[in-house]
Amino acid sequence: AACRVWLVDPGRAWTPCHRLTFSCFLIHRVREAAMTSLMDLMLLLARTEPVLIEAHICERVMCCVAQQASEKIDRFRAHAARVFLTLLHFDSPPIPHVPHRQELESLFPRSDVATVNWNAPSQAFPLITQLLGLPTYRYHVLLGLAVSVGGLTESTVRHSTQSLFEYMKGIQKDAQVLQSFSETLLKVFEDNLLNDRVSVSLLKMLDQLLANGCFDIFTAEENHPFCVKLLTLCKEEIKKSKDIQKLRSSIAVLCGMVQFNGDVRKKILLQLFLLLGHPFPVIRKSTASQVYEMVLTYSDLVDAEVLDEVMSVLSDTAWDAELPVVREQRNRLCDLLGVPRPQLVPKPIPGS
DSSP, X not given: OXXXXXXXXXXXXXXXXXXXXXXXXXXXXXXXXXXXXXXXXXXXXXXXXXXXXXXXXXXXXXHHHHHHTTSSOHHHHHHHHHHHHHHHHOBTTBOTTOTTHHHHHHHSOHHHHTTOOTTOHHHHHHHHGXXXXXXXXXXXXXXXXXXXXXXXXXXXXXXXXXXXXXXHHHTTTOHHHHHHHHHHHHHHHHHTTTOHHHHHHHXXXXXXXXXXXXXXXXXXXXTOHHHHHHHHHHHHHHTTOOOHHHHHHHHHHHHHHTTSOSHHHHHHHHHHHHHHTOSSHHHHHHXXXXXXXXXXXXXXXXOHHHHHHHHHHHHHSOTTSOHHHHHHHHHHHHHHHXXXXXXXOOOOOXXX
């Protein structure tokens, strides 16, 4: 639309919407052109000066293109996949130092890839998620998948999520691989703290993984390092945040983490109770609703003697009431569940 306005009347003033649309158009074209140029350069070097393609450079190129092939925009995902496969299958001569070349050629045989519609999420994601099994590519593919699984487009979210679950299902009996996957997942989170484009989507993906029992094997161990680290990252991500979407996503993740055993469970509950006293009424109400469902889901969370009272407080309290009233009920829940009451931090006096 912005381009049409400019072509019809170059002197016409652009609205903010037109400027934003045109900026997005330029960014998208730049991303596509960058991938094409990178491919052309790699092919040229392979033919003329292959010694210049060092192992770490080739790894970086292949991983970054794989990340683009895992993301949510159909057009760029398809273009990235074509670039990735061109680099993989080029044989005049082959690109040197392609990580996991044999495994890649097995996953993406030359005879089959031409029939794949990479624009279609239903065809692309089942193939792309197989790269999670290759350690070199796992970080970047997870980074791309986080944006897809936590995105907004229904077909992209559905097929990327299903493909991720299929991969997770296949590694449930391999504790070492699952541990490696979880460490990479936490690394992606840590590297993208406060980067809302990634972190909000990543929280949504974590919620899905926890809700579908993808880390059940870890729950048998008290204070499992995965849960402890994830709690630390969640606290850092939402500290002083006013982003409603981010806060809601973090509530869902915290509720899912309650399945883990040990002292970490009390710390998770404390974070949820802090959110029950959040300044935003919508966050308090959302937290109460999700905690209510959490208590119903995890029957060992609350002693039977106080279960009815806990459920009553959660359901009957007007969580959009004044903060002093709400926090009184929140503290009542803390006492019932044996969680320390959150303490208000006094505001510093100006000039002191």
